Amino acid sequence: MSVRQEMPGRLLRLLALLQTRREWPGPELAERVGVTARTLRRDIDRLRALDYPVESTGGTGGGYRLGRGGRLPPLVLDDEEAVAVGVALATAASVNPAFGESATRALAKLAQVLPARLRPRLAAAGSVVAAPPRGVPTDDLAAAKDGAGSREGEPRGIDADLLGALAAACRDAEVVSFRYTGRRGASARRVEPQRLLVAEGRWYLTAHDLGPDAPRTFRLDRMGDVTATGHRFVPRPQPDDPVAHLRESFAAASYRYTAHVTVELPESEVRRWVPALPGELTGDGPGRCRARVSADSAELVVQYAASVAAVAAARGARVTVDAGPDVAEPLRSLGATLGATP
Template identity: 75%
Template structure:
């Protein structure tokens, strides 16, 4: 028997209200449900008889709250909440192997019960992929061969994204529809027309993988730097795109140059350096079978110092020669660190 057949609509509204706040005064709750306090008490008793643990609270006038245990109450979501749950499930299915199957089943169940008006928005969630954390603080993508957006300090707070913008872009990815937008990059606000491919959630930020029609090149855009985003109604034929949008984003992170950069040459094979420092904010390139060169780049100088020191320590532990080429903001803290370490008896 379905929940709606088992319980009248008034009880569903009552459950939804009990879920929305920790505790409700009895009089206020009765007013919100649209019944008398006497009828409210009877409805509370009916919920308890159905094994929903509604607790009475003391104090002036008394009140009610939904306790722990008992049956899992039905979730009553508004339109935006339902779509948000769908997006979260789609992201979990793409990034978390242990939860992937369960998230996919839950997403299918959600799709079955959603009103028809919301199903296209949920279907668009299939255009979203999520990237596993890199394990390092996330600096940002600057303008470059594969990325758009000015650099930003790694310690700054993560920006929010308009859910309507996210939904519009997800639908455009699904429907292969050209999108017009304005984009702020390096202090300049420019008009763009793009063919959207995938939305990627990485390091707590949203990115759009797309083909920029103005520059006729693949680009990655940060959603929080977009404004005046609009679907044009013009469809496009799909171009060859990277199969793995997350890998494309990772390559952009690795290839980008930020405010502070250090170059570290190590007399070790590339595979050995990657083994010990797998989550490097930059890239490692082989310069022979027993020699590699790492480029460490970030907006945060301490972050560059941290990973440069780590690579140097890996080389020292293996008796390998190492050379560091870095600007003063990185070199001076490294020298200070070296002096401190050599002073240890």
């Protein structure tokens, strides 16, 4: 018999309350549970007997808090928390292979006790791939703020139901339709979903867009009115390394601001000091390379173009920059400031 089966509903409710706050006054906790102070003390003793480290605190009427025990006690999760933990476990091995075996064991334990209504969502989470973080933007990073006060292009919270629906559509090879708001405005899309990916804190869906009949990548925080159509499709061939393919598509894309930096140094030498950037770095012969930096933020382009130029300057190598005035002027100002430094 599981620990959960041994615990009546009142004890589970008490445990859930203890997990929501650092400390509870005894009278308030008894009122929330709907019992007397004496019954609350008995329930606390029962939790302790089940190895929950419930500690008594001082104050008027005394209080309680869930402390740290010698071993991890069972936890009480709501539906959304359980699915969130499942998604995190499913992506853990992609981020750090060292977690692979332990994450798989934990995911199997979670799936075993999960209510039947949540199991399809958890099973679908196994299709998620997470890219190890590189510390640079994966796609556009706009500088303007939207009406809500957050920067347009920054990651927004993704609804768990949306994740579950898209993951299930990927697994079941089911066409989905949605409204997508991109840099060129809103449009209706109908796609064959392939895979969910997480990169630099953002969620993406790789899919075959049936409109232009071409592969596309969509940001989940820009999708709305997602609907499973009920139409199935035969999955198309996919890249062997979806993370590398995603990053290559970002590197090849052009955004609002772009700078081309040519450096009279081997590509390997520049890449040693600038291992990643929003764009691409390519060799142009044995002693020259070119960097293309592109983003929807002029400040970001200036930052990375200056980083590439700094590698050349530190080695006395020639460097040229081709960019529009919004990028070129700040770079000239930076050069003048550094040149005037004693």
